[in-house]
Amino acid sequence: MLLIDKLEKLPTEYLNTPIQKLIEYHNFKKQHEEYNQPKLLIGTCMDYRVNLKIPDKFAFIIRNGGASLRHNDFQIAFGLTVGGCEAIAVIGHTDCGMANLQQKQSTFVDKFVNKLNYEEKIAEDFFLTKSPENEIYNEIDFTKQQVAELSEKYPNIPVIGLIYEVKDNLLYLI
Numbered sequence: 001m002l003l004i005d006k007l008e009k010l011p012t013e014y015l016n017t018p019i020q021k022l023i024e025y026h027n028f029k030k031q032h033e034e035y036n037q038p039k040l041l042i043g044t045c046m047d048y049r050v051n052l053k054i055p056d057k058f059a060f061i062i063r064n065g066g067a068s069l070r071h072n073d074f075q076i077a078f079g080l081t082v083g084g085c086e087a088i089a090v091i092g093h094t095d096c097g098m099a100n101l102q103q104k105q106s107t108f109v110d111k112f113v114n115k116l117n118y119e120e121k122i123a124e125d126f127f128l129t130k131s132p133e134n135e136i137y138n139e140i141d142f143t144k145q146q147v148a149e150l151s152e153k154y155p156n157i158p159v160i161g162l163i164y165e166v167k168d169n170l171l172y173l174i
Helices: 019-024 073-080 101-115 120-134 139-153
Strands: 039-044 059-063 086-094 158-166 170-173
Touching: 019 039, 019 086, 019 170, 039 073, 059 073, 086 139, 101 120, 139 158
Parallel strands: 039 059, 039 086, 086 158
Antiparallel strands: 158 170
16 A cells, blocks of 8 residues: 555546546545536445545445445446546455454354344354355455456546555555
């Protein structure tokens, strides 16, 4: 991960794009401009610790566990077409709960039973059925994979992969 603490660290293909604006707003605390429509489509995690510093109406934001955009093809296409977004930022984050899900199985099942009042067998089956489609294994690798897939699907749209570091709340290039 490379902290983007000056624009020279941002690859040139992202200069003069909404991705540059995202970095300026979030990492450099640039004064917010006003927007009437979104310029950027952001895919990030549902985690409450991911708090982007961007202007109102600047971006469509799709939030899913692990910053997964696996089942959001229509929403992405809508954002790029009808929504008018000019670029995509996939923002994973450190310490993501969707990484290494198998290690969380017993906690998940226990809380599913005791908090949500389900039978243990149902809770176990639910975890075993749903966790594989939500597992990201590694935040950086998963984010890179999504960037590669989106870049192939939308070759005329700039797509960047970033990591939000929860310890300092800054965006890093991967």
